[in-house]
Amino acid sequence: MWPLYEIFIRTKNGLEHRHVGSLHAADPEMAIENARDVYTRRQEGISIWVVESKHIAASNPEQQGELFDPAKDKIYRHPTFYKLPDELENI
Amino acid sequence: MMPKQNILDDAKLADQFQDHIDADEKIEPKDWMPDKYRNTHIRQISQHAHSEIVGMLPEGNWIGRAPTLRRKVALLAKVQDEAGHGLYLYSAAETLGISREEMIDQLHTGKAKYSSIFNYPTLSWADIGAIGWLVDGAAIINQVMLTRTSFGPYARAMVRICKEESFHQRQGYEIMLTLCRGTNVQKEMAQDALNRWWWPSLMMFGPRDNESPHTEQSMKWKIKRKTNDELRQQFIDNTAPQADFLGITIPDPDLKWNESRKHYDFGEIDWDEFWTVVKGNGPMNKERLDARKKAWKEGTWVREAALAYASNKVH
Numbered sequence: 001m002w003p004l005y006e007i008f009i010r011t012k013n014g015l016e017h018r019h020v021g022s023l024h025a026a027d028p029e030m031a032i033e034n035a036r037d038v039y040t041r042r043q044e045g046i047s048i049w050v051v052e053s054k055h056i057a058a059s060n061p062e063q064q065g066e067l068f069d070p071a072k073d074k075i076y077r078h079p080t081f082y083k084l085p086d087e088l089e090n091i
Numbered sequence: 092m093m094p095k096q097n098i099l100d101d102a103k104l105a106d107q108f109q110d111h112i113d114a115d116e117k118i119e120p121k122d123w124m125p126d127k128y129r130n131t132h133i134r135q136i137s138q139h140a141h142s143e144i145v146g147m148l149p150e151g152n153w154i155g156r157a158p159t160l161r162r163k164v165a166l167l168a169k170v171q172d173e174a175g176h177g178l179y180l181y182s183a184a185e186t187l188g189i190s191r192e193e194m195i196d197q198l199h200t201g202k203a204k205y206s207s208i209f210n211y212p213t214l215s216w217a218d219i220g221a222i223g224w225l226v227d228g229a230a231i232i233n234q235v236m237l238t239r240t241s242f243g244p245y246a247r248a249m250v251r252i253c254k255e256e257s258f259h260q261r262q263g264y265e266i267m268l269t270l271c272r273g274t275n276v277q278k279e280m281a282q283d284a285l286n287r288w289w290w291p292s293l294m295m296f297g298p299r300d301n302e303s304p305h306t307e308q309s310m311k312w313k314i315k316r317k318t319n320d321e322l323r324q325q326f327i328d329n330t331a332p333q334a335d336f337l338g339i340t341i342p343d344p345d346l347k348w349n350e351s352r353k354h355y356d357f358g359e360i361d362w363d364e365f366w367t368v369v370k371g372n373g374p375m376n377k378e379r380l381d382a383r384k385k386a387w388k389e390g391t392w393v394r395e396a397a398l399a400y401a402s403n404k405v406h
Contacts, residue, residue: 001191001192002397004182021182027397030397030401038175038179041172041255061122
């Protein structure tokens with residue numbers, strides 16, 4: 001069976017490529033051609049990235065705590081943490 | 092000791108899982124989920140994918156005989172969309188750990204079902220109109236609900252599909268409208284198609300709620316947001332005035348607007364016919380499956396050749 005590819009589409013210049021789904025293809029060129037037919041039948045894209053799914057390394061939901069909890073108590077990273085007088089302008 | 096501990100962990104995880112669902116959070120492929128939730132989705136999404144793919148056959152039957160070039164390009168685009176929809180859905184199902192081969196094998200061996208509606212034949216050009224209007228109309232009602240389903244990849248595939256599906260229904264209704272404004276013979280063709288497709292379209296929503304064993308769990312897990320009977324009623328309420336507009340008659344003597352319910356009342360579905368087709372004995376079950384198996388078999392050398400070509404290029 002053909003390997004699985006993840007497909008990323010840029011809808012227009014100025015926007016990032018976004019993951020839209022996956023499909024099977026024999027090689028990267030075919031993955032781009034198939035992605036054109038499957039994901040851009042109505043002008044949804046001007047650029048396609050494909051990557052074989054097995055090359056994507058992903059975090060696991062079980063690691064969510066250790067990865068993302070440390071940011072929770074760092075409210076001093078947000079502008080509203082700093083109390084300034086109301087009459088001050090342009091800051 | 093260990094098994095008991097695992098059972099406790101599973102119970103705790105199941106509670107957390109239900110909390111996520113109750114809070115309207117989506118479940119993503121790598122999240123913990125109960126086995127039954129996973130298996131229900133594999134079954135439902137793959138059968139939905141199979142329906143899109145098998146659904147190409149009854150309409151494909153008329154591409155070469157479309158009455159005008161305008162109708163032909165529209166029908167070609169619609170059938171191509173169905174292929175695309177099948178592919179979105181297969182890849183959503185694959186995120187749950189089932190392979191494409193396994194799904195295709197389940198279709199070919201009859202282990203996996205597809206929508207029974209595609210086991211009816213397309214006898215005239217009017218059937219293409221009736222399918223777009225009724226079958227796609229019924230599918231849209233179900234699929235709009237599924238854009239809010241709890242499993243992320245399924246919901247996202249549904250959003251994309253719903254955006255594309257509306258053209259399918261409109262082109263079908265336009266065919267019906269053209270026939271109904273045409274000669275008497277053309278209008279009779281449209282009436283005949285409505286007569287044959289009406290009841291099977293109502294059957295698309297599945298058994299009645301009190302005969303549908305999965306409904307309660309599916310609602311709790313927010314796989315479904317509305318019951319079969321609610322969706323069916325919505326379809327009838329939408330469609331009855333559209334038939335009036337065409338000037339043709341829905342083949343149900345009990346169909347009548349009920350002012351106190353603010354819904355149409357309607358007659359009983361032939362559930363014997365429903366179960367006969369589900370069990371594989373509808374008019375076209377064998378032919379549809381044979382066509383899929385033949386296409387898969389005859390495509391084998393193409394799939395193998397493409398793979399061989401790709402591996403030669405790399406080395």
